[in-house]
Amino acid sequence: MPAEIAVTGLGLVTPAGHTAEENWTALCRGRSLAAADPELAGLPVDFSCQVPGLDAAGELGRPLARRTDRFIQFALVAARRAVADAGLGCEEGVGGDGGPRAGGLGEPGERVGVVLGVGSNSLSTYVTEFGHLGSGRPERVSPLALPRSVPSMAAGEVALDLGARGPNFTTASACASGATALGVARDLLRSGTCDIVLAGGSESARSRMTATCFTRMRALSRRRDEPALASRPFDARRDGFVLGEGAAVLVLERAADARARRARVRAVLRGYGAGADAHHPVAPHPHGDGAVRAITAALRDAGCGPGDIGHINAHGTGTPLNDAAEAAALARVFGDTTPPVTAAKGVIGHALGAAGAVQAAYTVLALSHGMVPPVANFEGQDGDHKLDIVAGRPRPAAGAGISCSFGFGGQNAVLLLTAD
Incomplete structure (x- = not known):
């Protein structure tokens, strides 16, 4: 039998807060955190869900904060929180740049992997640097432009910060990237390649270019006068999603190893299913064919049936086509009576590659x-x-939970988790 994979730690940095407790409280309150965004002022869509009050220099030290972009900072903070939550150590030391860095993981670094989902590079940095180049001033382009913005550097900087010397890479499957990272991390543990994997995703979508591109595609809600009412997954009056940002990192390890070190097992990752629609570059299959295959694969992988699922954390972007396709897929798998469905994007917006x-x-x-x-x-x-x-x-709900993530290119990734 494949090894059980335990979730022993998690770290969150989202518009709902910087801790798991803050996030849970905001989710249960059920109110959108969308508001006017100074970064987007003057654009047709000028609001988003923003991570509040993150002091990157205070959390990470000024040298590290300076050389990293916002999505990397989110990943670093979330990873440190996750490692501490897992009881693996994460006491601060002094890094090679003179700033504070996390301490050792308490495990052989060669057996610790990092897999993070990032849907895109940092368009905010590139817009600034291309501005210098376009104005004929290449000497103004920062030498840090590449290392602070390419997607792989989120995982790279986390490994550098924590001393994780195992497999290290980024998954990019659009808005399913974070879920894909968790599925791949599970496979690294099952194969014996790693003993611990820090897996998750990070993204900051609050750039003027990102907002403009999605606006031109008619994907964003245009409720400028009432942004707090804009993100409304599965609602009849939905008109698009709201840009968000943030990161989540989960510590995964084989359940037997976690119990041997007397770690708290928060949950067990029992199933993973993925596949492509092969239908359209950006639109989902109208009947949710790819989503059905991914959900069914996750159930089969976990040895579960539809009746074992106690709730569904839906992708739920709030766009007309995506919500309709997801609803069709869920109805096909679960029949007329689906398990209770929630969708976090109503509260925190859409963090794209980090969302899963x-x-x-x-x-x-x-x-x-x-x-x-x-x-x-x-x-x-x-x-x-x-x-x-x-x-x-x-x-109230009991039973397993599934988390559905879908993205451009017909990407589908579904995770099935149970309480220990």
């Missing part, structure tokens, strides 16, 4: 609390597929 990892962390929290948070701004459904949407207040 954040959802997985929220699924772990839901399992540990035995509660499913409500969907923000949900007032009623449309279409032929009626899901059991949790609205208004949290609802």
Whole structure:
């Protein structure tokens, strides 16, 4: 039998806060955190969900904060929190640059991997640097432009910070990137390649270029006058998603190893399914064919049936096409009576490549609390597929949880988790 994979630590940096407790409280409150964004001022869509009050220099030291972009800073802070939560040590020392760095993991670094999902590079940095180049001033381009912005540097900087010398790479499967990273990390543990993997995702989508591109695609909500009502997954009046940002890092290890070191097992990652729609560059298959295959694969991998699922953490972007396709897929798998459905993007917006990892962390929290948070701004459904949407207040739930992530290119990734 394949080894059970335990989640022994998690770290979160999102618009809902910098700790698991802050995130859980905000989720259960069920109110959107979208607000006007100074970075987007003057654009047709000028609001987002922002990570509040992160003092990168205070958390990481000025040299490290200076050489890293925002999405890397999120990953570093989340990884340190996750390692500490797992009881693996993470006491601060002094890094080679003279600033504070995390201490050792307490494990042979060669057996510790880092796999992080990042959907894109840092467009904010590139816009600034291309501006210098376009104005005929190449000497103004920062020598840090590449290392602070390419997607792989999130995982690279985490490994450098924590001394993790095992496999280190980034997964890029659009908005499914964070979920893909967790699935790949599970395979590294099952194969015996690693003993511990720090897995998750990080992204900051609050750049003027990103906002403009998604606006031109008509993917963003345009409720400028009422941003707190803009993100409304599965609601009949949805008109697009809201840009978000953040990171989630989970510590994964074989359950037998975790129990041998008397670690707290927060949850068990029992199933993973993935696949492509092969249908359209950006639109989902209208009947959710790829999503159905991924959900079914995750159930089969875990040895579970639809009746074993206690709740669904849906991708739930709040766009007309994506929500309709996801609802169709869930109805096909679970029939007329779906398990309770939640969708965190109503509260924190869409963190793109980090979204799947954040959802997985929220699924772990839901399992540990035995509660499913409500969907923000949900007032009623449309279409032929009626899901059991949790609205208004949290609802008790038991059984396994699945977390669904989908993205451009027809990417589909589904995780199945259970309480220990």
